[in-house]
Amino acid sequence: MSPVTFSSPAPADADRYQRRADSCDVMLLLEGTFPYVSGGVSSWVNQIIRGFPHLRFGLCFIGSRRQDYGAPKYALPDNVVHLETHYIHENLSATQVVRSRGDAQAFAMMDQLHGMLRAYDRSDSTSHSALAAQLAELIPMMADGGKLDQDAFLFSKQSWDYLTAQYRTFCTDPSFVDYFWTVRIMHQPVWTLARVARQLIPARCYHTVSTGYAGFLGSLMKMQTGRPLILSEHGIYTKERKIDLFQSEWIRDNRNVFEKDASQIPYFREMWIRFFEALGRMCYQASNQIVALYETNRLRQVIDGAPPERTRNIPNGIDLPRLSALRAQRSEKIPPVLCLLGRVVPIKDVKTFIRAMRTVVNQYPEAEAWIAGPEDEDPSYAAECHAIAEGLGLLDKVKFLGYQKIDELMPKIGLVVLSSISEALPLVLLEGFAAGVPGVATDVGSCRQLIYGLSEEDQALGAAGDVVGIAEPQALAQAALKLLTDPQRWYAAQAAGIARVERYYTQEMMFGAYRELYDNALAEQGAAATGAAATALRCPVQH
Numbered sequence: 001m002s003p004v005t006f007s008s009p010a011p012a013d014a015d016r017y018q019r020r021a022d023s024c025d026v027m028l029l030l031e032g033t034f035p036y037v038s039g040g041v042s043s044w045v046n047q048i049i050r051g052f053p054h055l056r057f058g059l060c061f062i063g064s065r066r067q068d069y070g071a072p073k074y075a076l077p078d079n080v081v082h083l084e085t086h087y088i089h090e091n092l093s094a095t096q097v098v099r100s101r102g103d104a105q106a107f108a109m110m111d112q113l114h115g116m117l118r119a120y121d122r123s124d125s126t127s128h129s130a131l132a133a134q135l136a137e138l139i140p141m142m143a144d145g146g147k148l149d150q151d152a153f154l155f156s157k158q159s160w161d162y163l164t165a166q167y168r169t170f171c172t173d174p175s176f177v178d179y180f181w182t183v184r185i186m187h188q189p190v191w192t193l194a195r196v197a198r199q200l201i202p203a204r205c206y207h208t209v210s211t212g213y214a215g216f217l218g219s220l221m222k223m224q225t226g227r228p229l230i231l232s233e234h235g236i237y238t239k240e241r242k243i244d245l246f247q248s249e250w251i252r253d254n255r256n257v258f259e260k261d262a263s264q265i266p267y268f269r270e271m272w273i274r275f276f277e278a279l280g281r282m283c284y285q286a287s288n289q290i291v292a293l294y295e296t297n298r299l300r301q302v303i304d305g306a307p308p309e310r311t312r313n314i315p316n317g318i319d320l321p322r323l324s325a326l327r328a329q330r331s332e333k334i335p336p337v338l339c340l341l342g343r344v345v346p347i348k349d350v351k352t353f354i355r356a357m358r359t360v361v362n363q364y365p366e367a368e369a370w371i372a373g374p375e376d377e378d379p380s381y382a383a384e385c386h387a388i389a390e391g392l393g394l395l396d397k398v399k400f401l402g403y404q405k406i407d408e409l410m411p412k413i414g415l416v417v418l419s420s421i422s423e424a425l426p427l428v429l430l431e432g433f434a435a436g437v438p439g440v441a442t443d444v445g446s447c448r449q450l451i452y453g454l455s456e457e458d459q460a461l462g463a464a465g466d467v468v469g470i471a472e473p474q475a476l477a478q479a480a481l482k483l484l485t486d487p488q489r490w491y492a493a494q495a496a497g498i499a500r501v502e503r504y505y506t507q508e509m510m511f512g513a514y515r516e517l518y519d520n521a522l523a524e525q526g527a528a529a530t531g532a533a534a535t536a537l538r539c540p541v542q543h
Contacts, residue, residue, distance in 0.1 A: 017072055021081040024058035025522060027203035027221070031062045031214035035072040036085075038374055038403055039343055040427045041209060041234050042074065044316060049077045051511045052518065058082035058203055060196070062213050064089045070376065073403070086196050088189035088213060098151040102158025106147035109138055111162065117278050128285045128305075135282065136223055142194045150191040154184070173267040175254040182268050186275055193217045197224055205230065205521035208283065211237040212276060215283030222286040228521040231287040232314075235424040235445070236300050240347070241276045243422055245269050247346055281305040288524075289517055293425035294446040315446075316425050317510030320502060322407070323434035327498075329411035330436055334490050336366040338440075338480055339413040341406065341428045342420070344375040344382045349442070351388055352473050353419040358392045359477035364485060368397050370413065372404040410435035414484055420444055421470050430505050433497030438465040438490060440479045453500065464497030 017035075028034075034045035049057050057080050063069055066087050076083065113134045121127045141148035153159055167179050193213060197220035205228040208218035215231060222229040245251065246269070253266035265273075284290060284306040291314050292298035302308050338360065342348045350371060357369045375382035382400075389398040406428075416432035416439040423445035430450065432439050441447035448467050453459035466479035483490050 017076060017083060019059075019076065019080055019083045021056070021058065021201060023056075023202045023204075024082050025055045025204050026052075026518065027058040027060060027082075027200065027206050029060050029062070029206060029208040029214040029218050029221075031210050031212050032064070033209065034061075035059070035074040035076060035083075036061060036063065036069040037377070038073040043427055044234065045209060046074050046077070047319070047507070048514060049080060051507065052515070053077075053079050055079060055518065056081045058201060059084070060200060060214075060217070061085040062193075062196075062217065063087050066090060073374075082201055084200075086192065088192050089185070098155050100152060100156045102152050102156030103147035104158055106138075106141050106152070107158045107162050109134065109141075110148065113138060114166075117274070120278075120281065128281075132223075132282070132285055135219075139194060139220065139223065142191055143198065144195075150188070153187065153191065171267055172264075173252075173254050174259070175252070178252050178254060178268065182271060186272065189213060190216070194220060197221055203227065205518070205524075207232065208287075209234070211280035211283040212241070213279065216279045219282045219286035228288045228524050229286055230289045230291070230517055230521060231283060232291040233297065233301065233424075234293055234316075235422060236297055236304070238273075238276050238280045238304060239300070240422055242273055243347060245272050277304070288521065291517070294449060296446070297424060312513075314510060314513040315505055316427050316430060317505050317507040318427065318430045318434050318501065319507050320434055323410070323431055324436075324498075324502075326407060326410045326434075327436040334484060334487060335412055335414040336364065336484060337368050337370055337413040338415045338417045338484075339370040339372060339409060340417045340419065341404075341409070342373045342418070343377050344371065344373055344385055344400070345378045346381055347420060347422050348373075349419045349421050349471060350381075350385045352471050352476060353417055354385060354388050354392065354394065354398055355473035356419070356476040356480070357394055357398055359474060360480055361394065361397050363477075363481055367484065368399065369394070369417075370399050370401055370409070372401045372409055374403050375400065406431055406435075410437055413437055414490070415440055415465070415480055417476070417480065418442060418447065419476060423447060425450070430501050433464055433501040436494050436498060438483060438493035438497055440466050440468065440476060440483065442470045442476075443467050444470065450500070454504075458500065458504065461499045461503070462492060462496030464500055465493050 028045065030045065033039065034042035059080055059082065061083070063085065064087060116127070116131045116134060120131065138148060140146065143149060163180065163183060167176055171179050173179065193216055197217060200221065206218050206221045207230040208214045209232050211231065211233065215237070218229045218231065221227065251266065251269050251272065281304070284301065284304065287310060290301055290306045290311045292301055292311065293315055294313055298311050298313050301311055340348070340350065340353050344350050353369065360367045386400065389395055410432065416428060416437050418426055418429060418439060418441040420442055421444065425446040429439045429441060429447065439451065441451060451465050451467050452463050453461055465483065468475040468479050483493060
C-alpha cells in the first residue's frame with residue numbers, strides 16, 4: 001500500500017513551516033484552506049489561532065494533489081506546534097496488484113452500510129445510531145492487513161463481485177468503465193483518511209472547519225479517541241460541492257438522447273452528491289458543537305442532519321482597531337475604484353463583475369475595477385476572465401492585481417464588490433465597513449443581513465450599500481453607480497457600515513464565543529484512548 005504522504009516545504013521556508021510535536025491542545029482539520037490557500041476561511045483560521053495564543057494548535061491539512069498547491073500563503077503563528085499535510089488524490093495508480101479473494105462477511109457489512117445510507121432518515125435518531133455503529137465496526141477492518149484494507153477494496157474478487165452487482169442494480173449510466181473508476185476515485189480517499197486518523201498525534205480536542213473529507217476525518221478522530229469534536233462551517237460544504245458538481249465538465253453522462261431525462265440528474269453527478277451528503281451527516285452526528293455563521297445556515301445544517309441542540313450561530317468578527325485606523329488614510333474624494341477581493345474562481349462569478357464594468361465605465365469613465373485575489377486555483381477560469389475584459393475593451397479599466405494586502409487596498413477604493421453565487425458571511429464586506437468602504441453584493445448568504453441589517457435596531461442603522469441579484473451585471477453596475485456618483489448616498493452608506501460592524505461584528509465578540517467552546521471542549525475528559533494507541537472505536541452518536 002502507498003504510504004501517507006507528507007509535504008516538504010521549500011528549503012528556504014523549511015524552518016518557518018517545519019513544525020512537529022507529540023501532542024497539541026486543538027487539532028484543526030483543514031481541507032483545501034489555511035495555510036496553503038488564501039481566502040476568507042483561511043483568514044478566519046489565522047485569526048482564531050492568533051486569538052488564542054495560550055493554546056497549542058496542530059494543523060492537519062488535507063489537499064487534493066501536492067502540485068495543486070504552492071508555498072504556504074500565511075506565516076504560521078508561534079502557537080502552531082504541529083503541521084502535517086496529506087493529499088487524498090495522490091497515489092491513485094497501483095504500483096503492485098495484490099490478488100485476494102476478500103472476506104465475504106466484511107463486504108456484506110459494507111453492503112449493509114450502503115443500504116443504511118440509501119435508507120437514511122434525517123428525522124430518525126435510530127438511523128444515526130445504526131449508521132454510526134456500523135461505521136465503527138468497519139473502520140478497524142480498513143487498517144493495513146485488515147479484512148477491508150485498501151488492497152481488498154482495490155483488488156479482491158469480493159470487491160469486484162460487489163461492484164459489478166451494485167452497477168447492475170443501481171447504475172442508470174450505460175458505461176461500466178466510468179462507473180468502475182468513479183467508485184474507485186470517490187472511495188479511495190476514505191482509506192487514506194482512515195490511515196491519517198491512526199497516525200495523527202494526540203489532541204485534547206478536534207476542530208474541523210468543514211464537513212467533507214476534513215469532517216469525515218473529524219468523525220474518525222471522535223470515534224478513535226472519544227475527544228470532543230467542534231465543527232465550524234462558513235459556507236455549507238455540501239451545498240458548495242453541489243454547485244461545483246453541477247458546473248463540472250469532467251463528470252460524464254453517457255446516456256444517449258433517447259435515454260436522457262431532462263428532469264433527472266446524471267447518475268455519476270448524483271452519486272458524488274450523495275457521497276458528500278453522507279460524509280456531512282457523519283460529521284454532524286459526531287460533532288459536539290456545530291457552528292454556523294448565521295441563522296439560515298444553521299437551519300440548513302439541521303435539515304441536513306445536524307442535531308438542533310448542538311447547533312449555534314457565531315458570526316465572523318473583524319479586528320476593529322486595526323481596520324478602523326485605515327479610515328484616516330482615505331482622501332476626501334471618493335475613489336472611483338470598485339474592488340473585488342477574492343479568488344478568481346467560478347463561485348465568485350468574477351465574469352459578472354467584469355461585464356458590469358462595461359456599463360459602469362460607459363457612464364462613469366473615471367471608474368476602474370480592481371480584482372485582488374490569486375488566479376492559480378482555476379487558471380482556465382482566470383484566463384476566461386482576462387479574455388472577457390479584453391473582449392469588452394476594458395483592458396485599461398479592469399486590473400488583475402493578484403493577492404494584495406487588504407490594509408494597503410482599502411484606503412484606495414470606493415466600493416467593495418462581491419458578485420459571488422454563493423457566500424456565507426463574507427469577511428471582506430465587514431473589513432470594508434470597518435475601513436470606511438461601503439459594499440455592493442449579490443443576494444447570497446448573509447449579504448443582505450450585512451448590508452441592510454438583521455433586527456429592527458440593526459436595520460435602523462441604514463443601508464451600508466446595496467444588494468443585487470445573482471448574475472445580473474446591469475443591476476450590479478447601476479447599484480455601484482448610484483453610490484459612486486452620489487456623495488451624500490455614499491457617505492450615508494459608509495456611516496451605516498461603520499456603525500453596524502462596530503456594534504455587531506467585532507473580533508472580541510467572536511473570540512468570546514469560541515473561548516467558551518474551547519474551554520468546554522478542553523475541560524471534557526473524553527473517555528480514554530489517546531491517538532494512535534487507540535484500538536477500540538466508539539460510536540460517535542450520543543445515545
